[in-house]
Amino acid sequence: MMLVLFNVFNGLILGAFYVLAALGLSMILNLTNVINFAHGNFIALGGYLAFVLIPIVGFWPALLLAPLLTAVIGFIVEKTMISRIYGRDPIYSLLLTFGLAFMIEDACRYIWGVNGLPLTTPPSLSAPISSEFFFVNAYRLFIVAIVIIAVVALFAFLRFTRMGMRIRAGMFDLETVAALGINVKLLRSLNFACGIFLAGLAGVLAGGQIGLNPNMGDNLLLPSFVAIIVGGMGSLVGTLLGGLLIGVAAAVTTVFYPAASDVVIYVIMAVVLLVRPRGLLGEEGMQ
Amino acid sequence: MSDLAQPPGIVVQAAERRWLRLAVIWAVLIAMPLWMPLVGGYTDLGARILVFGLAAMSLNFLMGYTGQVSFGHAAYFGLGVYGAGFILLDFSHSTLLALLAGILLGGLIGAVIGALVCRSRGIYFALITIAFQEVFYYIGYKWDSVTGGYDGLRGFQRQPIHFGLFTIDILKNDVAFYYFVLVIFGIVVGLMGLILGSPLGRTFIALRENERRARFLGIQANRYIWLSFTISAFCIATAGALNALLNNFADPSSLDVTISGELVVMAVLGGIRSFWGPLLGAAVFVVVENYLSGLTLNWLFFVGLIFVIVVMFFPRGLLGMFGQRRAV
Numbered sequence: 001m002m003l004v005l006f007n008v009f010n011g012l013i014l015g016a017f018y019v020l021a022a023l024g025l026s027m028i029l030n031l032t033n034v035i036n037f038a039h040g041n042f043i044a045l046g047g048y049l050a051f052v053l054i055p056i057v058g059f060w061p062a063l064l065l066a067p068l069l070t071a072v073i074g075f076i077v078e079k080t081m082i083s084r085i086y087g088r089d090p091i092y093s094l095l096l097t098f099g100l101a102f103m104i105e106d107a108c109r110y111i112w113g114v115n116g117l118p119l120t121t122p123p124s125l126s127a128p129i130s131s132e133f134f135f136v137n138a139y140r141l142f143i144v145a146i147v148i149i150a151v152v153a154l155f156a157f158l159r160f161t162r163m164g165m166r167i168r169a170g171m172f173d174l175e176t177v178a179a180l181g182i183n184v185k186l187l188r189s190l191n192f193a194c195g196i197f198l199a200g201l202a203g204v205l206a207g208g209q210i211g212l213n214p215n216m217g218d219n220l221l222l223p224s225f226v227a228i229i230v231g232g233m234g235s236l237v238g239t240l241l242g243g244l245l246i247g248v249a250a251a252v253t254t255v256f257y258p259a260a261s262d263v264v265i266y267v268i269m270a271v272v273l274l275v276r277p278r279g280l281l282g283e284e285g286m287q
Numbered sequence: 288m289s290d291l292a293q294p295p296g297i298v299v300q301a302a303e304r305r306w307l308r309l310a311v312i313w314a315v316l317i318a319m320p321l322w323m324p325l326v327g328g329y330t331d332l333g334a335r336i337l338v339f340g341l342a343a344m345s346l347n348f349l350m351g352y353t354g355q356v357s358f359g360h361a362a363y364f365g366l367g368v369y370g371a372g373f374i375l376l377d378f379s380h381s382t383l384l385a386l387l388a389g390i391l392l393g394g395l396i397g398a399v400i401g402a403l404v405c406r407s408r409g410i411y412f413a414l415i416t417i418a419f420q421e422v423f424y425y426i427g428y429k430w431d432s433v434t435g436g437y438d439g440l441r442g443f444q445r446q447p448i449h450f451g452l453f454t455i456d457i458l459k460n461d462v463a464f465y466y467f468v469l470v471i472f473g474i475v476v477g478l479m480g481l482i483l484g485s486p487l488g489r490t491f492i493a494l495r496e497n498e499r500r501a502r503f504l505g506i507q508a509n510r511y512i513w514l515s516f517t518i519s520a521f522c523i524a525t526a527g528a529l530n531a532l533l534n535n536f537a538d539p540s541s542l543d544v545t546i547s548g549e550l551v552v553m554a555v556l557g558g559i560r561s562f563w564g565p566l567l568g569a570a571v572f573v574v575v576e577n578y579l580s581g582l583t584l585n586w587l588f589f590v591g592l593i594f595v596i597v598v599m600f601f602p603r604g605l606l607g608m609f610g611q612r613r614a615v
Contacts, residue, residue: 033410035417037548085598090410091356091555092598098548099594106588222421222544225414233411259429266422270403273415277406 007251013140013209015247016147019240020202021217022224022231023154024195026239029228030171031191032086037097038077039224040217041104042196046070046203047212048112051119059122063146067200074196078189086188108214119207143205150201151240154194158236167191171234223250226269232282241280312563316469320462330461331533332577334468336570338530341472343553343565345522348479350551351559352488353515354495358413358547359420362400363520365542366393366423367527369434372537375443382446382457382532386471389528390521396423397520398513405513408498420544427539439538457532468529475525480562482518491515523550548594556597558604567605 021039028036036042050066057065077100085092125139158164166187170177178184199217206216223246231242246265253264272279319333346360370392374385400419407415427434435441445464447456457464482488490511493501498508531537540546549572557568575593579586 029410029414035410035414081595081599088602089356090413091350091551091559092602093410094356094358094413095548095552095555095594096598099552099591099598102587102591102594106585106591110585110588222418225418229411229415229418233414262425262429263422266418266425269418273403273406 004252004255007255008248009140010254011248011251012244013143013247014251015244016144017202017206017220018223018227018247019151019243020147020198020205021220022227022239022243023151023236024198024202025224026228026231026236027167027198028192028195030234030236031167031174032082032188033090034082034086034093035090035097035225036195037094037221038100038104039097039195039199040215040219040221041101041108042070042074042199043203043206043217043220044108044212044214045073045104046200047119047207047216048108048117048203049200050204050207051112051117051212054120059120063201063204066204067197070200070203071193071197074199075189075193078192082192083185083189105214112212112214114214116211116213118211119204121208125208139208143209146201146205150198154198155236157194163187163190167194223247223265226265228279229269230265230272230279232279234283235279235281238279238281308563312566316472320465328574330465332573334461334465334529334533336566336573337465337468337472338526338533339550339553339573340566340569341475341529342523342526343550343557343569344476344479344562345519345526346550347554347559347562347565348483348522349515349519350554351561351565352483352495353491353512354498355408355512355516356413356551357404357416357516357519358551359416359418359544360519360523360550361542361544361546362416362420362423363393363397363523364527364530364546364550365427365537365539366396367524367529368531368537368541369427369440370524371528371531372440372443375445375531376440380446382448385445385532386525386528389531390524393524393527394517394521397524398517401513401516401520405509405516417544417547420542420547424539424542424544427542434539435537437539439536441536441538444535445532464532468533471525471529475522479518479522483562487514549590552594552597555604556593556601558606561604561606564604564606571605 021043025036025039028034028039046066049069050062053062053066053069081096081100082093085096121139125137125142156164158168166177166182170184170187170191174184177187202220203217206220210216224243227242227246228239229242230246231238231240246268249268250261250265254261316337320330323330323333342360342364346357349360350356367389370389371385373392374381374388379385400416404412404415404419427439428436430436445458447454447458448467455463455467457467483491490501490506493504493506494508494511502508527541530541553568553572554565555568556571557566558564572593576586576590579589583589
């Protein structure tokens with residue numbers, strides 16, 4: 001029982017990371033039809049920026065500053081490169097972000113080295129909470145809390161602010177939004193930056209948990225794709241559910257059959273595609 | 288094709304030009320072992336170009352001619368590699384049997400995955416192909432007892448081919464192996480060319496050009512996209528099996544998304560609207576990558592840069608820059 005509980009909790013942590021990564025990817029995908037292959041590398045970049053910032057400003061400010069800086073870099077990348085290929089065949093956006101992924105990964109390796117680096121977290125966050133549930137240490141609860149705050153903030157932003165409403169409208173029909181006189185170019189850039197902010201945040205949190213290395217984001221990228229497909233394309237709530245679902249499913253599988261834990265999420269995906277091609281909460285026609 | 292719209296005289300000219308082009312391409316390929324050393328290459332590099340050229344052309348069958356981008360074709364390439372490896376390592380010393388096993392493994396699994404993928408379109412099609420590819424990467428990586436895990440399958444060798452009266456030693460003789468690859472390449476590429484010229488191929492192109500219109504004409508779009516995906520998977524699995532024979536090992540990197548990306552960039556670099564473009568793209572990419580990896584430790588950065596440059600500056604590809612008007 002303890003083992004199952006332990007793994008379900010681990011699954012929630014994993015799912016929380018999938019959710020952060022996948023929500024960012026999903027925002028970018030829904031508004032601009034771009035699969036951001038470099039998302040995993042922005043995650044790593046967020047972690048490394050925190051590594052640089054923590055000795056200067058301390059952990060708590062860095063928790064916000066590092067994702068912000070990552071988002072600024074994302075904004076620049078979108079403005080200079082990705083914005084030029086909107087509306088073209090999907091091949092080009094795939095290739096462009098794939099190439100960017102290589103470049104960022106190698107740049108990180110060049111600057112910070114091949115070997116993993118530790119990200120120091122405040123001592124107050126690393127103490128175990130109780131001796132019985134040894135696996136529930138403060139840092140892990142902290143991760144869950146931050147992810148919940150970030151997700152609630154994101155949905156509140158999309159629901160209640162003017163900008164958020166425009167983004168949601170744009171995901172539905174960008175042409176009409178443009179026709180209503182809204183600066184769609186800026187909307188797309190800011191939306192991209194928002195997605196990258198979430199990636200940067202995931203990077204900082206993951207860095208504190210498992211340390212930093214140049215391809216730390218790779219393990220999050222593909223499960224995030226799966227989360228989007230399972231949750232339903234075009235639906236952010238679906239992505240949220242999908243991320244949690246596959247995180248827990250992978251962790252529970254670890255209890256019974258560890259070798260299959262990496263594959264089980266793809267089995268779930270295959271079943272979903274077979275039974276309900278548009279995904280759990282996906283809209284009809286968005287496939 | 289645009290032939291119908293042109294006066295008869297131009298059609299004859301175009302046909303002549305097509306034969307001339309074919310003759311030049313084949314002359315270059317057949318003579319490759321002769322001129323490759325002169326320009327600083329080696330015969331195996333030529334075989335590698337053929338293998339990746341075939342892979343990129345197979346991908347382009349789906350991508351350029353049916354209009355759906357698979358960013359997960361490394362799966363079927365890699366399954367071809369492993370299929371050939373299994374046979375040579377454990378079951379038989381027949382190179383041809385190994386080739387067949389690779390083709391069947393990659394092609395049949397491609398047919399199954401294709402059935403799941405063919406209901407999606409555009410960016411979602413790409414997304415799902417990427418995700419499925421990862422399944423096979425993990426299986427290759429994690430299922431130690433069968434696939435050899437991280438190290439992959441090692442310790443097998445391609446074997447000389449016996450034809451009763453005579454034997455072709457493709458193991459020791461690089462040049463013989465090159466021609467062996469060239470023959471298989473020729474067969475597969477010929478088949479693809481025939482299919483694309485047939486009514487079936489026209490159906491694929493119709494789906495690429497205007498799916499809704501094709502549907503109104505009674506074409507079952509999903510079924511034909513599945514068929515194109517499957518043909519493409521069989522062809523790329525052939526390339527994978529040849530790659531196993533070339534390297535004499537099979538490892539998970541052949542199933543990696545990096546290979547998928549490289550194949551797409553080869554096709555785009557050469558020109559996806561042209562049948563032979565991906566071969567040219569593969570040649571350029573293989574040579575440049577070979578050169579870069581010897582030159583700098585940070586070659587991955589420059590490979591990424593190639594991707595970005597191709598997208599930003601050569602979206603039509605090298606061949607596309609010339610005959611832009613010649614659609615198909």
